[in-house]
Amino acid sequence: MAAATLRAASVLAAAAALCGAAGPAAAQDAGAGRAKAQACTVCHGAVGLSTAPDAPHLAGQPAIYLAAQLRAYRSGERKHEVMAVVAKPLSDDDIRNLAAWFNSIRIEATP
Numbered sequence: 644m645a646a647a648t649l650r651a652a653s654v655l656a657a658a659a660a661l662c663g664a665a666g667p668a669a670a671q672d673a674g675a676g677r678a679k680a681q682a683c684t685v686c687h688g689a690v691g692l693s694t695a696p697d698a699p700h701l702a703g704q705p706a707i708y709l710a711a712q713l714r715a716y717r718s719g720e721r722k723h724e725v726m727a728v729v730a731k732p733l734s735d736d737d738i739r740n741l742a743a744w745f746n747s748i749r750i751e752a753t754p
């Protein structure tokens with residue numbers, strides 16, 4: 644299941660890259676984001692479904708929202724001890740790529 648989700652996400656990310664779906668100015672690289680996201684898995688899970696009870700799910704969230712939160716943690720505008728440390732070394736490209744990766748993961752909600 645997780646492997647299938649990862650594969651599907653890779654296909655989607657590749658398709659998005661081919662279509663230039665990222666838009667003109669912001670070059671997003673979900674593949675690079677996925678590699679960078681290794682550091683996030685301990686709390687946010689391998690596919691963005693969190694394993695730590697106090698960490699939110701990131702899979703499928705809007706890229707704009709995710710990037711804004713990471714920039715806010717980095718600047719100190721949004722305060723959280725752990726995420727401030729995590730976000731501090733991230734470049735603008737890292738943030739765009741991470742946001743693209745977590746956004747590219749497809750999730751299903753069952754009411």
Ligand code: HEC
Nearest residue numbers: 680682683685686697698699709712713723725726729741
């Ligand atoms: C040690 C655990 C830990 C690690 C590692 C970690 N996070 Fe987090 N993350 C958290 C917690 C806890 C929160 C909730 C913080 C809060 O209440 O503001 C959070 C919140 C976030 C949010 C805000 C989500 C929302 O819904 O508002 C984003 C985005 C995020 N993390 C991205 C990342 C990324 C990207 C990485 C890896 C580069 C990462 N995190 C690594 C624990 C972690």
